[in-house]
Amino acid sequence: MSIKCSTKVLFASLFIAFSAAPASAQAPDIRTVLSGHWVINDELSDNTDDQVEEAIEAGGGKGSRGFFNRQEDFYRGGPPEHELYDRISYDDVLTIEVDEPELRFTYEGDFQRVFHSDGRRRRASATGFYSEGGTDFSSGLFEGNSLVVEGRPRDGGFTIETYTLESGGNRLRIEMTIQPDSFREPIELVRYFDRAE
Numbered sequence: 001m002s003i004k005c006s007t008k009v010l011f012a013s014l015f016i017a018f019s020a021a022p023a024s025a026q027a028p029d030i031r032t033v034l035s036g037h038w039v040i041n042d043e044l045s046d047n048t049d050d051q052v053e054e055a056i057e058a059g060g061g062k063g064s065r066g067f068f069n070r071q072e073d074f075y076r077g078g079p080p081e082h083e084l085y086d087r088i089s090y091d092d093v094l095t096i097e098v099d100e101p102e103l104r105f106t107y108e109g110d111f112q113r114v115f116h117s118d119g120r121r122r123r124a125s126a127t128g129f130y131s132e133g134g135t136d137f138s139s140g141l142f143e144g145n146s147l148v149v150e151g152r153p154r155d156g157g158f159t160i161e162t163y164t165l166e167s168g169g170n171r172l173r174i175e176m177t178i179q180p181d182s183f184r185e186p187i188e189l190v191r192y193f194d195r196a197e
Contacts, residue, residue: 100118
């Protein structure tokens with residue numbers, strides 16, 4: 001068999017092999033399987049305190065944890081207008097309900113964040129740690145097989161969160177850019193949650 005013919009056979013074989021790959025290898029549609037109860041996977045997730053400290057230092061500040069102070073959730077619990085930042089970056093449990101165009105995210109302490117995927121903005125409640133007024137706004141958009149959420153917390157900063165599914169829809173990956181108004185540099189954070197049904 002000639003080299004030219006062998007090459008054609010090789011490419012044809014590869015085409016057939018990739019075409020015949022099972023559809024299950026594709027990620028499930030995020031719109032249909034995002035709903036559920038999710039629990040943090042600490043092993044895969046970035047450490048929030050480490051990422052906050054990195055952003056503080058990148059902005060010219062000095063982190064206040066020190067080498068021997070490794071208290072968990074050290075930077076959690078700032079001013080009331082930072083509650084949304086705390087919820088998305090520290091809470092270990094998340095319940096998601098999708099009823100398009102409405103999405104409802106419920107965090108620990110029954111803190112609810114309701115927003116829409118059709119461009120409307122809706123405020124998140126200020127229940128939980130803080131009882132003072134103020135509102136956080138969020139909106140979401142499905143892009144391909146991901147959900148992109150923009151948050152506008154009460155302090156005037158912003159968040160951009162990208163939600164994708166892995167492991168056949170049983171693992172949720174959230175890539176976040178968190179920019180509190182008081183920070184010079186954003187907090188870059190990736191958190192993983194496992195489905196807990």
